Amino acid sequence: MLVTAHHLFGPDGGLSAQVKWSDLPSVVSAARCHQMTGPGRVLSAGPPLPVPNARIYSEEGPASDVAVFPLKDDKTPALELGSGTPPLKETVWLAARVAGGEAPDKLLHRATLVSVNQQWIEFAYDNPKLDLTATSGAPIVDGDGRVVGINIGAKVVGKKLVGVAQSAAVVRGAIDRALAAAARRGVATDSSSRHR
Numbered sequence: 001m002l003v004t005a006h007h008l009f010g011p012d013g014g015l016s017a018q019v020k021w022s023d024l025p026s027v028v029s030a031a032r033c034h035q036m037t038g039p040g041r042v043l044s045a046g047p048p049l050p051v052p053n054a055r056i057y058s059e060e061g062p063a064s065d066v067a068v069f070p071l072k073d074d075k076t077p078a079l080e081l082g083s084g085t086p087p088l089k090e091t092v093w094l095a096a097r098v099a100g101g102e103a104p105d106k107l108l109h110r111a112t113l114v115s116v117n118q119q120w121i122e123f124a125y126d127n128p129k130l131d132l133t134a135t136s137g138a139p140i141v142d143g144d145g146r147v148v149g150i151n152i153g154a155k156v157v158g159k160k161l162v163g164v165a166q167s168a169a170v171v172r173g174a175i176d177r178a179l180a181a182a183a184r185r186g187v188a189t190d191s192s193s194r195h196r
Contacts, residue, residue: 001045001068001069001070001071001078001175002031002033002043002045002068002069002070002071003066003067003068003069003137003150003171003174003175004031004066004067004069004136004137004150005057005065005066005067005136005137005150005151005152006021006024006051006054006055006056006064006065006066006067007056007057007058007065007136007152008067008136008137009024009027009028009067010056012056012136018056021050021051021052021053021054021055022050024048024050024054024067025047025048025049025050028046028047028048029046029047030044030045030046030047030069031044031045031046031048031069032044032045033045036095036096036097036107037107043071043073043076044071044072044073045069045070045071045072046069046070046072047069048067048068048069049068049069049070049178049179049181049182050178050181051064051066051067051068051174051175051177051178051181052177052178052181053177054066054067054174057152057153057164057166062119062170063119063120063166063167063170064166064170064173064174065150065152065166066150066166066170066171066174066175067137068174068175068178079095079139079141079145079146079147080145080146080147081146081147081168081171081172081175082142082146082147082148082168083168083172084168085116085117085118085167085169086113086116086121086142086148087113087116088113088114088115088116089112089113089114090112090113090142090143091110091111091112091113091142091143092110092111092112092113092121092123092140092141092142092148092149093108093109093110093111093140093141094108094109094111094125094132094135094138094139094140094151094163095107095108095138095139095140095141096109096135096138096139096151098130098131098132098133098135099131099132099133099134100129100130100131100133101127101129101130101131102127102130108141109125109126109127109130110125110126110127111123111124111125111126111140111163112124112126114162116167117167118167118169118170119166119167119169119170120164120165120166120167121140121148121149121164121165121166121167122162122163122164122165123140123162123163123165124157124160124161124162124163125154125160125161125162125163127161128156128159128160128161129161130154130161132151132153132154132161132163135151136151136152136153137150137151138150138151139151140163140165146168147168147171148165148167148168149165149166149167149168149171150165150166150170150171151163151164151165152164152165152166
């Protein structure tokens with residue numbers, strides 16, 4: 001599965017209005033992305049699986065800012081989705097290219113967990129000068145390369161840049177809801193690797 005932030009399908013992604021979770025398959029027919037490393041392989045996914053009750057991060061209610069696209073090639077190397085809640089003070093990394101504050105070819109940006117619960121994780125970046133524009137939906141990984149969250153944004157707290165991500169538990173729940181809804185509609189998906 002290709003997993004990203006649902007809020008990207010709205011003003012944050014350049015659209016005039018936010019697309020509702022139920023309307024996403026009628027608005028988006030597919031997704032393409034490039035691997036961050038290697039020979040520039042293009043990955044194709046889609047159409048998206050509606051995630052029941054997905055909502056943008058600023059809406060009231062439980063965290064569910066998740067969009068899910070089945071990859072067309074099930075042999076694509078993937079990151080594994082972590083299980084459980086990572087401990088405070090654990091080192092994590094944002095896996096993304098940033099818009100500024102760091103070399104454009106640097107892909108991992110170190111941070112330390114400062115707040116953790118079942119829905120959200122927050123982490124203080126080592127480099128408070130990072131420009132995190134366009135990193136929503138990027139994975140937050142632990143020292144073993146498992147995804148512990150999906151990046152949603154950041155805030156400045158004193159002199160620190162603190163990232164905010166939905167937890168792996170939120171992502172796992174969104175994938176499971178999307179697959180269950182697809183099964184009820186008779187949509188074929190490969191659920192064997194759903195948490196990778």
